Amino acid sequence: MKFLNRKGALLKTVLCFSLVLMIAGENFAQNGMFSKKNKVYRYSYISIGGGSSHYFGDLSPYSTFYYALYTNVRWNGTINYTRQLSPQFGARFAFTYARILGDDFTYSQRNLEKFHSYYLRNLHFRNDIKEFTISGVFNLLPQYGKGQQGRSKFMPYGVLGIGFYGHNPMARGPVNTANGGVELSDWLPLKEYKTSGQDLDPTRPKSYSLVQMVFPVALGVRMKINEKIDLHFEGGLRVTPFDYIDDVGGTTYVNPALLNSAEAKAFANRAGEDYSGRTGKDRIPVFAQVITSPPYNVAAGNPTPSSLGESYVGYSPTATNPTIRGSSRWDSYFLTQITISYIIGSTVKCPPIK
Template identity: 50%
Template structure:
């Protein structure tokens, strides 16, 4: 696992160093002529976030563009080093979410097993990235005052994010009304069997690396402000943004009896037997029956409902997640940037 994380990080780091070296060596980055035309901006913005992983399979990625959409907010500082190259530091707060109920209902015939599985999560990521940006059109004027009215650009970088996947408790309807459950942190529950006796699955870290790949359009509003529209794909060599790995279900008895488990751990690990969707309060009975018939062709069902005989339709011998071993996300960000200066005030390095 450590090796798989280090390889992409090392590759991206070397790439950024090579870009920086080329800028320094070929363009005389620290010459007086270059330095006085550098400038910086500070930006504030936000947009949408879209999760892909075990609860939103890549084979149906187009559903993920408009299903379980959440939001993000960001602040960044960008230093334009040459007419074509810039370095940007960004801090973003990104909410991701996935829900088998809402995603699978887009195509119950193809995603019936996901509907029966009934997993869901929410995860708020605190992301810090360093990204190298490259303008795709030639720039003839130097400095902030000469920047182009319209500029497409691409970028690649490296970063870290902190996260903590949560899920709602099963719906409480014993009071005569439907009540959404509280949010519960999933990592301490070891829902995939992490740390159980005989298990080879290790607990995951709440800090993970990320590699941003971005494409954006920058528009000059006036001498002091720019507007940027950007879409970014975030690759992360990590499989538990959604708390679901490419593993089978652990023993429910082992979860209940584990020191860090209990009944809650078992409930959050296997959720096919819930009558109501945790996030929407929708009654699952009718769609559960239809999904059971689709997912089990040729199997004869009598009376079937999630609470009493979910195992007949979706038994615990199934794999809990899919075979793809990393989750990812896409963010769109719309940013207003303020130009701080087109000159550096400190002495020039000779």
């Protein structure tokens, strides 16, 4: 029951959207998408394009999703092949390379009053996602013309699919200030450092896999440019039943004594860093603003992350309410894409379905 309550809103959204697509595609289901009567509607096209990538998760909460539309935005590129099988339905095979990013330092400053705890936590990551999907493409308006020449000049459509992706969350280590400047660290894979204490004791989560399932749900519009070229504008959520795209889960901070290296301890808790590990920017002025305001109300002086950060964020064996590092909600990402399609035509034949 707890699981259903936590995922209920997301699952309802996906199920409702799926129902709309199935109703829109009822025509092809009744007539048979592979029937001979649909042969005159079949053609294929190849699409290539790209757009923006937006991450939702422990460092970018769903409750303020609009901040993710213009904060820590990254890019994606895609190539896909689609076979139109009936007037209303096509099958798409797609590969997408998307980079996503989350950073407490930048995100929290959109609304410090609401996200003061994020600023103190100071985590960040980036993840390059290699996504392979098979999807149904459902035309949402009637298609009266036949084949590639009968394509509508304007067609809204929906996408619903399944696939998998490879990923590897990474972060920069603490900056180096030994030479009098601010020198950024390299990007390093986080999984090996077990930042949530994976596998370290029975109460901790198991180590996660770098290959995961994904369910694309999207809306788009297709515009006919000429007999051979279409232009697509599409936006879609990638639903992932997975909580470690960002290497952060709904666990308390791990006891540093259980971690086997200085690097692992540094990645597990970053509240004590005076500089942003990703950008190298000074954290002290905003930290002082946060820590001297409610609910912390530290006396004025010269508070710094290195002197006070881990007093408010981190592991404590005596804490009545231990600090939670993240949340247990699934992570996901949203992609916008502009693609250009070249119509191959009906001469390309798919193998028969028996």
